[in-house]
Amino acid sequence: MKGNLMVITPEDHMRWVLSRGLSRLGYSVLPAEGEEEAERQLTQHEVALAVVDVDGPGAEGLPLIRNLQQMKPHLPLLVLTGDSSPQTALAALRMGAVDYLQKPFDLDELRIAVEKALEYERVNREVEFLRLETALRQGDFHLIGSSPAMRSVREIVAQVADSKATVLVQGESGVGKEVVARALHHFSRRRESPFLLFPCASIPETMIETELFGWEKGSEEEGARVGRLELAHEGTICFQDVTHLSLQLQRRLLQVLDEGAFLRVGGTKPVAVDVRVIVSTSQDLWQAVQAGGFREDLYYRLKVIPINLPPLRQRKEDILPLARHFLSRYDPRGRFQGFTADALACLEAHLWPGNVRELANLIERAVILCQCDWISVKELALPSEIILQEKQKPDKVEERPLRLPVENRRRADTKKQMRMEETEKTFNGTSRVRRPERSVRTNQEKGEGQAQSSPRGFLDRAETPVSLGEKRSVKDGSIRPEVFTINGEGFTITIRGQVYLDSLEKSVLEEVMEAVEGDQNEAARFLGLTRSSLVARLQKHHITTATKKRERPNRLPRRE
Known part of the structure; x- marks a missing residue:
């Protein structure tokens, strides 16, 4: 079967013809003589399209269209009219009918009209889905965090997203209660339907009831105003700061949760809704109950699935x-x-x-x-x-340098001292290490020492570090940077003197492999590489992974 179609007409012969013809096309037909039987069918079955005769003998006309839309706002309607009543068809289209079909018609015309109406509704729902998806992307429904509290929240959201049970989200202001509500809607089967926020604290008390439940005017021609609860039909509504609702509105909300229907302000006919209710509050709801500002029965009705968000x-x-x-x-x-x-x-x-x-x-x-x-x-x-x-932290110049283990720092300092001694021997003929203050010369000293300039390629190291990109002039006319400060996300490396990238990469790989005791998987996770990429780099630098295990106080943190 292709789906359920409802045929509403008071004529027995017309109802039988339409039911037989649509059944031959592969549809399951639900016949109804009038509004009462149609309402009963809508409460028992899911209907894809309703074919309504508005000007036949005994037909209820346009008021039937209006009442059907109130009972089922998203139900597409195909109107049957006579040749002499085009005004009725146009009025029905203005009221929200998808299309109309003039009588008399044959089976092919009925088939084309029905398929066209169903295709129009399908495209309309797809456009609405894409619009909502775009809105959700612009919003935020991602539960970010690696703490145990956020892992627990993600597990609860995954378990209860498809449930119709009410959810109570509690936490301080700004912790992300709305994000949790959006995540519950996005990961549920209701994601194609609307998600509405109802800020109880920002709507005036005199308007909050009509905003929530809607209202009806005196005459039938003036129609009715749809409230947010009805707009969220088949979707999700989130009540923010629910403690600001009055006791009377709390009673009405409890009635909606229990019966799935409500009366508009000034209305006499109940409006049925299928909506998922999520409640968020920054106050302790149980303390509000004890203080008499919140109904105890509503508290237990809302606290079916509680979610507590800790502060940051x-x-x-x-x-x-x-x-x-x-x-x-x-x-x-x-x-x-x-x-x-x-x-x-x-x-x-x-x-x-x-x-x-x-x-x-x-x-x-x-x-x-x-x-x-x-x-x-x-x-x-x-x-x-x-x-x-x-x-005020010690050993800090501009940015924190990358901290190495104590043993590695001693080894690096020893190598650095040896290199400085060799440089001093080469250019000055002495084995003593040059003092830092002697490397900073005044302009006068520089002018007097031009005749005894340093050999080509030698660069005196200044005591004050130079940031990345800053350069110093050398007497031979070349310009070279003295100190590089490399800022990365979560690290800062300061390089003084000449360095080769291959040598730096090899040193980092050796330090990491030693720290993780040769565990390639852990090293790859820490460096943000795949295991195959890490192995290729280790082979390139001839680094063996068979390191001897020894006790270390700390291990490298896992990269999230």
């Missing part, structure tokens, strides 16, 4: 992944390469009283103000005490 200061592991996520959101073209090491340290040190919302706003501000390739502490504009603590 209690899940420090999520700060850096969230910062990178917001950087990619506010910098979609990839103008920035990331954060400097000191910037990441300051982000982790901040307490974040505004939680995730404060972090998002801070990253957006930094993206607007930063004019470099890397976002530093300057653009973050964190509280002065955080930056002061970072500046």
